[in-house]
Amino acid sequence: MRLQTKLLLTVTPLAAGLALVGVISLRAFDALGHGAQRILEDNYRSVLAAQRMKEAAERVNGAALFRAAGRPDAADAQPELARFEEELQVQERNLTESGEAQATQDLHRRFGEYRAAYARFASLTDAAQLQKAYFSDLRPLFVRLESAAGRVLQINQDAMVRKSDEARRLSVRSRSLLLFATFAALALGLFGFVSLTLRALRPLRTLSSAVRRIADGDLEARAGIAGNDEVAKVGHELDQLAEKLRQYRSSSLGELLQAQQASQAAIDSLPDPVLVFSNDGTVLNVNHAAETIFGVTAGADPLSRIPPAVCDVIARARAHVSEGKGPYVPSGFEEAVRLHEGSSGRALLPRATPLYSESGALAGATVVLEDVTRLLRFDELKNDLVATVAHEFRTPLTSLRMALHVLIEGIVGEINVRQADMLFAARDDCERLQRIVEDLLDLSRIQAGKVDVSLVSLPAKTLVDASVAAHQEAAKAASVLLSETLVEPILPVLVDPDRIELVFDNLIGNALRHTPSGSRIEIRAVPDGECVRFEVRDQGPGVPEEYQDRIFEKFFRVPGAAGQGVGLGLYITREIVLAHGGDIGVEGASGQGSCFWFTLRAAAARAAAG
Secondary structure, three states: OOHHHHHHHHHHHHHHHHHHHHHHHHHHHHHHHHHHHHHHHHHHHHHHHHHHHHHHHHHHHHHHHHHHOOOHHHOOOHHHHHHHHHHHHHHHOOOOOOOHHHHHHHHHHHHHHHHHHHHHHHHOOOHHHHHHHHHHHHHHHHHHHHHHHHHHHHHHHHHHHHHHHHHHHHHHHHHHHHHHHHHHHHHHHHHHHHHHHHHHHHHHHHHHHHHHHHHOOOOOOOOOOOOOOHHHHHHHHHHHHHHHHHHHHHHHHHHHHHHHHHHHHHHHOOOOOEEEEEOOOOEEEEOHHHHHHHOOOOOOOHHHOOOHHHHHHHHHHHHHHHOOOOOEOOOOHHHOEEEEEOOEEEEEEEEEEEEEOOOOOEEEEEEEEEEOHHHHHHHHHHHHHHHHHHHHHHHHHHHHHHHHHHHHHOOOOOOOHHHHHHHHHHHHHHHHHHHHHHHHHHHHHHHOOOOOOOOEEEOHHHHHHHHHHHHHHHHHHOOOEEEEEEOOOOOOEEEOHHHHHHHHHHHHHHHHHHOOOOOEEEEEEEEEOOEEEEEEEOOOOOOOHHHOOOOOOOOOOOOOOOOOOOOOHHHHHHHHHHHOOOOEEEEOOOOOOOEEEEEEEEHHHHHHHO
16 A cells, blocks of 8 residues: 555544534534524514504604694604505515414504594694594504504514524534534544554654664664555665665775875865864864964864954855855955964965865855965065155156256257157156156055044035146046036035045046046035035946956056056045045946045034044
């Protein structure tokens, strides 16, 4: 018998019990609904008709009183008599109870007598005769008419009460029967379900026991399940798997141990600390360098022994890998963390690579802390050399620029046109060299951590006006319209005027170099929360999206872009903005112009935070 058939048999008793309870419930609800329907069809209409006839009779009696009192204008009883007759016809068509037909006939007769008496009463005009006729003839007939209507009402009300009691008794009997059927079905279903389930699951318990023994390392364990159902087939496959594992262990254990020892020896030979983490942060393996430097062993918690600075860079590298971003590669030496050991120091640069399981799922990460102490020292020496050379260039460049200026002005003698062209070209090259030297000097100061800013409060409009005014001549020479836009309310900002002037010079200078003639460059200042956002929008070729994240890197230039320089202007601009506590970025797509923006904290926001 198949496992599917066994499972279906286990739920059969429950299904039968549910069907039994459903049938009994339907019959009970049908009986209760029929009882309520009988009350509505047989008695409710008659009760409503009797009540309305009594109300109509009372209004006719009231009209008679008004007429006897000398108020014939308020004594129109014909509509109520017609209403009484309509309700009487409704009652005559709904005779359902014992004695109701006789009571209705008596009511019909009483109504005829009363209507005839009322007609005679209405024909009188003398007040004395009206009063006498009312009290002697009409009033007694009204009482008998109302009593006859009340008799019809009482018969139907008593029938409603009786039928309601019958419905209640039926409800009690149905509830008892339903409870009995429910408990009986539940007992039958549970008994059948438990007994059949135990028989169906007995092979699964045997299979589970065999799997547990194999997982504990007992490769001699076998399920031994007889039969041809699905569980038996799984048991046969498990027995075959256990046999193959036993054979594999006996033949490959030595090779596995040898491979493990070789891999451990390989990572131990590395001079840099290596830590292997699982997804939950447990240290799976370390090399000898990690044990020596940090005292970390496999299975330990690295956060308790590793210095906090190193722990932070390890956590950052692991998070990069665990988020599925691939290997973690540092962008530069600035990400290195320094360890102070006695009189010397050590600089470690983190790298991380993902570990994958056999199924291809991410299983952990390997973090290598590369010792870049010597490389970092070489980089510092290179920066010092660049700063020294750039500083030494300033004096001869200044002299050369002055000499070219004197020659161009003709102070030392007249020059011809060809000589003037060559001198102008030489002057432009000198200016370019001067800008490169200034950029190199700024770079050396930034890398030395000497970007000091002296903050003062200045209106944002003053900064924008000054930057636009400083570049108007260059914009006119390039046939470019330079405009400014300020979106109120613009608050004063805390800036170092000299540093921010360099930021505007770099951004507007780049826009002028890449914006075609006849186009427009817009300088904007808009409020941005507790900051003011400054924008330089041009109509040039724009920055391709794949380079927007790298445009502010040191020495980076967009491939194929026109212009001069060594790729330091935007890097220096970013460092100055960051030193002010702001942010910087670029927007726009290739061929649609660029929008370089940066933010500065408002003076009021800085004061409130202080």
